[in-house]
Amino acid sequence: MGVSLKDVALRAGVSIKTVSNVVNDYPHVTPAMRARVQQAIDELGYRPNLTARHLRKGRTGIIALAVPELGNPYFAELAGAVIDAAARHDYTVLLDHTAGVREKEMLVCQGFRAQVIDGLILSPIELETEDLLGRTDTAPLVLLGEREYDAPYDHIAIDNVAAARSAVRHLAGMGRQRIAFLGARRESARQPAHLRLQGWREELSAAGLPHDGSLVATAAGYGRADGAQAMADLLDRDSRPDAVFAYNDLQAIGAMRVLTERGLRVPEDIAVVGFDDIEESRYGATTLTTVSPDKQAIARQAVDCVVQRLAGAPTAEPRRVRPGHDLVVRESTLGRRR
Amino acid sequence: MGVSLKDVALRAGVSIKTVSNVVNDYPHVTPAMRARVQQAIDELGYRPNLTARHLRKGRTGIIALAVPELGNPYFAELAGAVIDAAARHDYTVLLDHTAGVREKEMLVCQGFRAQVIDGLILSPIELETEDLLGRTDTAPLVLLGEREYDAPYDHIAIDNVAAARSAVRHLAGMGRQRIAFLGARRESARQPAHLRLQGWREELSAAGLPHDGSLVATAAGYGRADGAQAMADLLDRDSRPDAVFAYNDLQAIGAMRVLTERGLRVPEDIAVVGFDDIEESRYGATTLTTVSPDKQAIARQAVDCVVQRLAGAPTAEPRRVRPGHDLVVRESTLGRRR
Structure with missing residues (x-):
């Protein structure tokens, strides 16, 4: 002071x-x-006085973070981590949600608030490579998440295939024979869930276990209700799974609710694994085994990419950064210690 | 087009x-x-082209929303509603989190980003009336939440006393005799939880039921872990409650996890009511009875206040707006239909 x-x-x-x-x-x-x-x-x-410093450089000191849904705790937790990481560089964060809609993602990318933000971190869902190639805004853009693009932008994502394989390996290692994938997207192979679905298939194939369409349940979205609907769909089929690997924790939590309503026990009847390690996964009546992406590292590396591009080298090679992940094993596969 | x-x-x-x-x-x-x-x-x-219109008026088209915690789904859900309400007026939302720290709340109030935002919606925790009276920034400020201030700003909050009374009335009406309040703040009577605690006390008094300190569990914060710790504290006392009214849903969910771990049944042994109606409350193995504030109305009225003050009448009387609330009754008090 x-x-x-x-x-x-x-x-x-x-x-x-x-x-x-x-x-x-x-x-x-x-x-x-x-x-x-x-x-x-x-x-x-x-x-x-860094704010004054930003202004002298013709900058605002604001980075935008655009995520599909603030109502999804994964993105809320990630946003908190990005805000903290940005604060360390005296940046504040403008938080935006795109609802995962391509037009909104394009709008954000194309700098409709170019006068306000110095850089953009975007977690896209529907955006296409051609949308990125047509981008004219010059503010640094960093992409997050599973979707792959052949475009000259920094991209930060955990190894989703390896992470999915670790989840399925855990279930197979506990003797589960019919391991379902819950939460595949309905539309195209280019959507998210593609890499996690691929990891599921590869690991089951390596273990000599079935991985046909009878074990894949699609969902219309990424929420609890979508997981519940997909689980109900799986249970109504001829042959029931004995384990479920869900695209994310919210879907897994929706699925577990349906299992409770149907009088099925987790994990005795059906084991469940999620993805994201949101805090909620540690507080249910049955805590959730889940893939835990290193959210702090994702946030820190995303902000670092923006700050480094602003500091110079905007034309340097785009970076592919792979933060770590862990499988956190809890009651939904181990059962409760009594 | x-x-x-x-x-x-x-x-x-x-x-x-x-x-x-x-x-x-x-x-x-x-x-x-x-x-x-x-x-x-x-x-x-x-x-x-409203963005151009904002700029012509010397405005940015950005409203800031400052909340204590993005990791609390109540605020994430509220933020989503504010973003939608603001979009209807072609405003975008700069989302900020204060961690409920007085200094950060003061900083936000005092317009440290005055050049970037047209107005501010703030949900304070620790801010004092004197902090508001010392405010020099002229951007419209709208306050949200339970904390009361004697300061000339619009304030939007549900009737927390009446809402708490409705929750306690429901528990008393089901024959519960020892209804605890979980999640009172440790420090002062001026903190949030004051009005909900008051409603709990008033309703128990009206019903002729005990409402002494042996039925109040304090918590250090507003999260799941805080609720778990407060529940453990209640269970370790001489005389156990048969119902718990928690300050919010996250604390209620933490409390229910502890009940599960201790082998107690909800609601047979202890009924639980929360506050906020976050989506998570509908998806646990036992769904949560909770007070549901009208988040859409809160968001809409907050944005309307900012927009109206920007359109003129910045010196009009401060408004006190009371959006509605409901008690949503679920399994944590009714039990599961089998």
Whole structure:
């Protein structure tokens, strides 16, 4: 508090202009001078007024984060992590939801608020590669999530195939024979769920277990109600699964509700695995085994990509970043310890 | 698509300037002229470029919504409703989270992003009346939630006392004798939970049931873990409650998890009522009876307040708006129909 540029200059024995050059990351400051000023900054606990700094550079200090649904806790938790990561760079976050609608995703991409934001982090659902190739807005864009694009933008996503395989391997390892995939999208193979479905198929194939269409339940969306409907659909078929791998936790939770209503026990009758590790998955009457993507790393790396592109190198090669994931094993596959 | 101001002017038989005056709500347009232009607008399906309109008025078209926690689904659901309500006025929403920390709430109030936002909707936790009275930023501010302030700002909140009483009345009406309040704040009577605690006390008093401190469990926060800890605290006391009214759904869900772990049945051993009606409350193994605030109305009225203050009358009397609420009765008090 109360430490000024001038205080730093006095302590370092340099001009205010030199301190300003260091604080603003301007070039033509020698490494020795930079170190000397930085030492004075550290000793005094100087915090530059970064908002003013943004404005001097013709920036607003705002990054937009566009997600399909704020009502999905995965995106709410991810947004919280992005807000924290952005704050560390003195950026604030403009949060937008696209409802997963292609037109809204295109609108966001094409910079309809270009005067307000410095960069954009987008988790697309329906957006097509051609939409990205037609983008004219020059603000840095970072893509999140499972959808793959052949377009020159940084993309951050966990290895969805490997993550899905780990979930299915766990179920197969516990002796389950008929492992269903719940939550495939109805439309095309290019939609999300494609990679998780692929991982499910590969792992079952490796284990010599069935992976035909009788074990795949589609869903119209990504919510609890969609999972409930897909589970009801599976249960109404001739041959019942003994395990379910759901596209996400919300669908898994909807599915478990239907199992409860039908008087089936989790995991004794049907084991369930989700994907996302939202907090809710740890608090049901039966806690949920789930794939846990490293949300903190996803958020940090997304913000880092935006900040680095703003700092220079906007034309550098697009990066493919793969944050980690874990399988968190809980009662929906292990049963409850009594 | 593709209908211009000029097309409207041609259809209405007036000048482009007149159409512009109508579209921008400028005064000195006669009602007859306004009706004539509006008819042409309706017939042609003209959609004014409202973003440009905002900019011409020196506005950004952005309303900030500051909530304590995005990770709390109540606020995520409310934010979704605010985004939809704002979109109807061609406003986009800058979403911010304050973590319920007074300093962050003050920062948001005092317009640290005044150049970016036209108005602010804030759901405060720790903010004090004096903080509001010291506010110098002139952007319209609308307050949400239970906390009461003697300050000249519009305030939108359901009747928390009446809502709490309806929950307790329901439990008492089902013959429960020891109805606990779970989730009171530890610090002061001015914190949220005050009004809900008051409603609990009033209704129990009216019903001739006990409402002493042995039936109140405090919590450090508003999450599932806080509810779990408060429930464990209640169960470790000499005399167990036969019903729990929780400050919110997340705490109720945390409480129900502890009951499950202790081998107690909901509602047979202990009935549970929450507050918020988040979607999660409908999907547990035991669905949750809860107070349902009208989130759509809260969002719509908050946005209307901001828009009306921007349109004029910034000095009009502050409004107190009371959206409705319902008690939604589910398995956590009724039991499961089998």
